[in-house]
Structures are given as C-alpha cells and as structure tokens.
Amino acid sequence: NSVFQGRSLLAEKDFTPSEIQYLVDFGLHLKALKQNHIPHKYLEGQNIALLFAKTSTRTRSAFTTAAIDLGAHPEYLGANDIQLGKKESVEDTAIVLGSMFDAIEYRGFAQETVEGLAKHAGVPVWNGLTDLWHPTQMIADFMTVKENFGHLKGVTLVYVGDGRNNMANSLLVTGSMLGVNVHIVAPDSLHPTQEIMDLANGYAEKSGAKPLVTSDIAEGVKNANVIYTDVWVSMGESNWEERVELLTPYRVTMDMLKLTGTPDEDLIFMHCLPAFHDTETEYGKEIKEKYGLTEMEVTDEVFRSKYARQFEEAENRMHSIKAIMAATAGNLFIPAVPEI
Ligand code: CP
C-alpha cells in the first residue's frame, strides 16, 4: 500500500533521508488536522502495545493519545507488569505480543532488545528510546525546527552537553540526513563514538550538512539557530560526580546564547525534557543537597525565556508519533502531504 507499511522504526537509519523528511511533513499535516478537529483514524480497530522498561511522561502520553486519536486501543505494559526482563525472553514475548497486537512500542536499555522484538514480533516495532537512539523524538524535534524556521536545510542546531547519549547520537545522525548542521559541543571524553560520526558524515556528504564535534564552546555555538541540551545523567546512569565536574562549563546560560552572535529572531532553545533547571522536584532537592547545584544543564532564566520552545516540542511528540504509527501500521493509504 505504501513504502512505509509493515516497517519498524528502531533507529533513524532504518529509513531514508526522504522518508524521514516525509514523516516530519506528515506530522505537521496531522497536527493541522487535529487543530481543525478533522478525524484521522488511520489505525481504526487496531491494538497497540506500549512497553516501558524505563519511566516516561511524554513518550507514553504521546503514544497513548496518538493511538486513541488514530482509532486504536493502546495497552500500557510497564516493567513490573509483564514477564519480559525476568521470567520470559525477548523472543517469546515478541511472538506472543505479535499475535495479539498490531504494533509494539518499546522503551528500554539495550538497542538489541528492541531489535530482538522487531525480529520476532511480525508486526511493526517502534523504538521509544534506548541507550543508543531516540528516533521518535527526532520527528518531533525537526517538526519544531521546521515550524520555527520554515525549512530545515542550512539550519544550525547546536547540541551542548553529554555528546555520547541517545539524544546526541540521534540529533547528529538525523540532522546530517536532513541537511541540518548539527554541532556537538561536549568535553573530549563525551564526544560521540567514531561509528556514530562515520554514519553522520556519510549522510552529510549527500545532504550538504556540515556536522561539527568540538569541546570549544565559542567555536561550537557560533551562528547557532537552535541551542539544544539534555540531562547530564541519563536514565540508567549514576555517574553524577563525574558529569557535574565535566559538564558545568557546558550549562546553557544567557551568556552562551549571546555568544552565538545570532539575531534574536533566528535563535531558539530546545530540550527533549525532562529538564533540570531548578530545585522544585524531589530530584532537584537531592542534587542541591549533594552537589550544591540549583541548576544543571540549563538555567531557569533560559528555560523560561522568549527563546524557549521545549513545550511546543513536547506537544509535537504526539503529532509526530501519529505520523510514524499511521505510516507504518496504518490501514489506509497515506495521502500526499498537502501544503499546510
Ligand atoms: N522526551 C522524552 O522522551 O520524554 P519522556 O522520557 O517523558 O518520555
């Protein structure tokens, strides 16, 4: 029916750059439908399994509401609800879930787990975040960039912080596919692996993107259109002391935004969330007590400034996840994406 049907999204490289671009545009189209109360039940009558071995606010909520809007029934299966991970193998779980559900979302640790599910399920599997990649986040992020700048090619997106985590990997590779210049600004020991850089450089040669990996903040943030950051310690990690010491100079501040030299109207701040920008949370109080820090990867001032787009980005998770679900598991033919 369409080139997408039946396929899994485990990593960005599973799709071609033009397919990724299509999902971004399809997400914008579905957002317009939602805003105009036009039904879009691409998954009428389907059952969707949502597996979460790690916690989630946005991804879980986006998959749940997206599935319902698309006419499907979502079923949440948390780490303590099912046998996977303790009593039952990935293969057996995949066979059973694949016989009852029309598609499966999985969030967890090892990339091999989501790949194993896809190998044995016989239905599309979507990676809702692993230690290596966060591909569904990418469709929302580049939707947000396109909404703000009207285009993607030639935009410079600077990711500052932990350059080795899932977000850095996904942004570097996806940006390079789409012609976005992604700069990773991180201390030397947190630069992306050679494998990730090779993958990004291969795409960049074709798209014309100019990726850059540097530990020099002034060089890295120059001419940025987007300053992007993420937590210093990802889910499953516990190396607080090391990260605080390494990454404190890389905190996103108003001074860093000024250092870009970019006119105000051409500069935004993004964050995949959750963010540590104050000590409101229990977690925040704990970090303040232990390390004396009241802010981590971004100051509260930047988070609440006119540059901030993290909440638009969060909403776009729902629209973009709809696009991914409808394209790969949809019952209906996907229309050519109209101008919005
Ligand atoms: N950005 C994101 O994936 O958020 P959650 O961890 O809340 O799903």
Ligand code: NVA
């Ligand atoms: N790098 C973060 C992203 C959260 C959406 C983590 O893995 O915890």
